Amino acid sequence: MxxxxxxxxxxxxxxxxxxxxxxxxxxxxxxxxxxxxxxxxxRPWHGPYYHQSYGQPTALVVPPTVSMRQSLSWGVSQNLMHPVHHQFGRSANSPGAARRGRFHATPNWPSHTDQFGVYYVRGPW
The missing domain is CATH 1.20.5 (Single alpha-helices involved in coiled-coils or other helix-helix interfaces)
Incomplete structure (x- = not known):
């Protein structure tokens, strides 16, 4: 039983x-x-740095199936994987940005890929 x-x-x-x-x-x-x-x-889609050519953060549009990105560092290894959270909507127009003074410039000797002012954003398609 x-x-x-x-x-x-x-x-x-x-x-x-x-x-x-x-x-x-x-x-x-x-x-x-x-x-x-x-x-x-x-959270905002961008970080604290602006792109040198544009004076504001720049979105690098990637396919909507992308889920991770890799950031690289010089010197002591700090190679990290980060999730890509933000995605443009189908009706997104050109996004506005804040004044140039609100962001940091790329340092003279950058030590990390996050300091170039280019940020991954998934596309809407």
């Missing part, structure tokens, strides 16, 4: 786990999309 109860409880737990995995497998990017949306609502 106890064996049957333990066997039934194990079967129910296994089936419950399979059903949860099946439900999560239907849309694996749903959690990522919600995270990206919430992050983009609270």
């Amino acid at each position: 106890i064996r049957r109860i333990v066997l039934a409880a194990g079967l129910i737990a296994t089936l419950g786990g399979l059903m949860q995995n099946e439900a999560a497998a239907t849309d694996p990017y749903a959690v990522t999309q919600v995270w990206n949306h919430n992050y983009a609502m609270d």
Whole structure:
């Protein structure tokens, strides 16, 4: 009798786990999309540096399937992977930028790729 109860409880737990995995497998990017949306609502798409040629931060539009970017550093290795959260909407016009004084210029001897004022933003298509 106890064996049957333990066997039934194990079967129910296994089936419950399979059903949860099946439900999560239907849309694996749903959690990522919600995270990206919430992050983009609270934070700007650019960093503290402006691009030398334009005097403002510049968006490098990448395909909408891109999820990660790599930043490189000179000297002691600080190569990092960062998620790409921001995405332009379909009705996005040319984004405005703040005055030049609000951002830092690229240093004379840059030590990191984040100091060039080019920021990844996923495209709307």
